[in-house]
Amino acid sequence: MARAAVTIDVDSLSCYRAIHGLGEAPLDEDPIYTVALPRFFGLLAEAKIPATLFCIGRDAPAHAGAFARVGELGCEIASHSYAHDYALSRRTPVEIREDLLRADAALRALSPSGRIAGFRAPGYNTSPALLNEVIALGYYDSSLLPAPMYFAARAAAIGLYRARGRTSSSLVGDPRAFAGPLSPYRTSAETPWRETGGALLELPMTCAPRTRVPLFGTSLNAFPTRLFHRWVDHALEAVPLFNFEMHAIDLLDAHDAGVPPELVEAQPDLRRSISEKLFRFSKLFRRLADEAEVVTLAKQASA
Numbered sequence: 001m002a003r004a005a006v007t008i009d010v011d012s013l014s015c016y017r018a019i020h021g022l023g024e025a026p027l028d029e030d031p032i033y034t035v036a037l038p039r040f041f042g043l044l045a046e047a048k049i050p051a052t053l054f055c056i057g058r059d060a061p062a063h064a065g066a067f068a069r070v071g072e073l074g075c076e077i078a079s080h081s082y083a084h085d086y087a088l089s090r091r092t093p094v095e096i097r098e099d100l101l102r103a104d105a106a107l108r109a110l111s112p113s114g115r116i117a118g119f120r121a122p123g124y125n126t127s128p129a130l131l132n133e134v135i136a137l138g139y140y141d142s143s144l145l146p147a148p149m150y151f152a153a154r155a156a157a158i159g160l161y162r163a164r165g166r167t168s169s170s171l172v173g174d175p176r177a178f179a180g181p182l183s184p185y186r187t188s189a190e191t192p193w194r195e196t197g198g199a200l201l202e203l204p205m206t207c208a209p210r211t212r213v214p215l216f217g218t219s220l221n222a223f224p225t226r227l228f229h230r231w232v233d234h235a236l237e238a239v240p241l242f243n244f245e246m247h248a249i250d251l252l253d254a255h256d257a258g259v260p261p262e263l264v265e266a267q268p269d270l271r272r273s274i275s276e277k278l279f280r281f282s283k284l285f286r287r288l289a290d291e292a293e294v295v296t297l298a299k300q301a302s303a
């Protein structure tokens, strides 16, 4: 039977304000935690599957109540860094270590196992310095998205912001990190896009095997459902772990209380209706429950 994992990056709305150059003011009432997460847990409960939640150490513990269902649903809490600094990969080893240790300490309290076993880099941006710290903590890594077209599209978007005189916190990054293997592999901090048998276990996010279209939440919401599920067919057949990545913002729309209008302008997927989105995610989760053994990434890493 195929294996699958549902993973969600719980990025606060202030992260999106930073990407779009709208400032980083944190919100008192952040619908990521009050609206999107309850919807996510509802979908998991309906499909009876667990998930891995990559959380921000600085933000998540202030919303501990939003994570009350993780134990009951068999979910894993993993690290998405302490401050969600898009340039964390460019900091010094000491700064990186400090950030990751703070995140580990802050997130343990939310973790049903009492420990943190894995990491996903903010903005998928890695570097040898960052991955060496991930190895030092004994974590698995799930930061690589082997989708060359995603890299190209993001670089173009950052260039467009620059041309308009706005600064995005997003980084262009290294194109080789977006062209690696589709299956889990052991690698090294210096060349994480290549299987080297090294100390780092990389669990890449899944892309369609032929086209390398990323099979993540953004494409589930954007592409025709039939086409997306055809890519899922191929992935379940060809890849030993279908590692589905989504963001909590995928489960919000423009009408939800607390979603700022300037963000809706910058983030067009917020204009798609929540009922359509819930329909699509529910269909995918129920399909994975039927056709695959759905595991947390920690369980996959310990296998």
Ligand SMILES: [Zn+2]
Binding pocket: 009, 011, 015, 080, 084, 121, 122, 123
């Ligand atoms: Zn993130």
